[in-house]
Amino acid sequence: MGVTHKLSQEVIDFIIARKKESPRIGVRKLADLVGEKFQIKISKSSVNNVLKEAHLSSSVGRRAQGTFKIPREKKEQLFVPQKKPEPPKKVDKSEQIKKELEKLNKPMSLMKDPAKPSAGSSAPAGQKPAAKVDEKLNDVKRQKLSWAGFVFLKAAQWEIFERSSLGQLLTPYIGKDQPDKISEACLYLRLLNIVSDEDIQDPADNAIWYFSGLPSDTTVSCVSEWTQKGEVSQKLLFEALRLQNEMKMGVRTFCAVLRDKTTVSFDATLTRLRTNTDKGSELPIDRAMGALSKRLVVNRQPLIFFFQDEAMFESPDLQRAVRCFDYGVDKHISQIKALDGQGRELAEFSIIPNKRRLFVVGLPSPTGKTLKEIRNAIKWAKKQKLSFPALKKAYYFSELKASEATTLFAGRDTAYRLFALWPEKGKRPGDFAEAPPAALVITNILRAKDTEIVSEFILRWPGLEPADHRGMESSLKESQNLSQQIVRDFSGLLDGFGRELQEYCLTHYGLKAFGANSQELAERVYRLPGTAVEDDRFLVVELEIGQEYPYIDQIQNTVKMFNERMIINSDDKRVFVRAKMA
Known part of the structure; x- marks a missing residue:
């Protein structure tokens, strides 16, 4: 390239000064x-010549080999000797398979570990100390509610929609500030014919605000003002119609087809064999599919059945169902x-995995041959007490010998566990020696704790017997959908x-x-x-029932049906x- 201008002393001094200030600066x-x-053009070689004359530059080119060495002492500091990696150990596949089977044999628990008894506590002979499943509820402040029975309407919404589809639909009209809560509250106000704040006795105890998640000082006019915004558009009406149709979609029966072409039918809740046709056993399609996946297909949670009569244990339907839960080619569920x-x-x-499925089967109070x-x-089994503060109930249970369980499933080679259950009704543990149990529980879950298995069953069937579903068909005419009504405003919607x-x-x-x-409702x-x-x-919602209330039997059965739906x-x-009697 060359130099276009002769370097003046001023330029040379500038180069030397900058190099001394920053020794790492390049040419x-x-x-x-x-x-x-x-404002002159100067080549890199000219700059390098200036630096050479000032003895500020190293020689051009690569360093000579061997000119750079790390002292041995420094090497020892920098490089810590490491052990050679050990060769991988051979895994015993039989042990691995055994561990996987143990995992498979343990269900997902619905309860925490039972409370350990204190060091100084003691239990009567033949009885273990009581375990509490949900004792924290005893220490939580209770919220007083007027219209606590409103929980049934709210539960219907929880069952039908996993999220508030109505709030999402009405957001453009309500606004982005809590559309889910406001739309739900308005829906319930309309249904209960509440048009002003005067219709609410005590806003602080209002169950509508409580279950909708709104502050206790909310006013009726505040949450319902958006409903006065005019007529409903055809687009909104169409979307509302779609949602209403989804609300009506439900699964009543799951039919399992086995490899040998026989079938086993379950209700949508997977808690009964399909032996009746009560409409109340339907389940919204999303919830039914979720239960099917968790409890039957993948079986991450055990199937928990209850049969209303003792003869079910000898029925071909039950025997076929039990066989399809165990390993086997001929009875494997194919569809x-x-x-x-x-x-x-x-x-x-x-696509149904061929695997062993865990189940818990309940039978009401045994009589006749089974009891004998x-x-x-x-009579000789130890009794253990289990308390459920959420239910305000306690139960006694005993685990019987495995041979007794096998006799109830005659001809089966699979091992089972058998439990006898009694509700606590002011009886002493010794009184259970002669009294027949309120329910028997048989399971193929072999490695879980006895308290876990019994708690799974009781939380599913707190009454130790199914509710009465007879005559529960609705007497209302099929409700008209929106396409058959003249809907002009949001209130009608x-x-x-x-x-x-x-x-x-x-x-x-x-x-x-x-x-x-x-x-009336x-x-x-x-x-x-x-x-x-x-x-x-x-x-936990507790209804306070007065002595003069004329529907005591009906409300108790309704509570039982409600709790069964989990x-x-x-x-x-x-x-x-x-329900609590006042």
């Missing part, structure tokens, strides 16, 4: 700095069909959804026994006072309802 950078300051109330196929599943076979085992929720309560929670219209059920308490696992709220908490 390229120095050439650029000279060009910027003196599952989901059917609606009219027997129409909603879905079909053909296990009477001696019950909400009324349509309210009717669907009420219809759901009538057919699934047994509310038909209290009346057939909104006014509001007076006899929804307006019942009570309390609510919740912790991180449970929400309802989970939007916070993933199990919801229990109980």
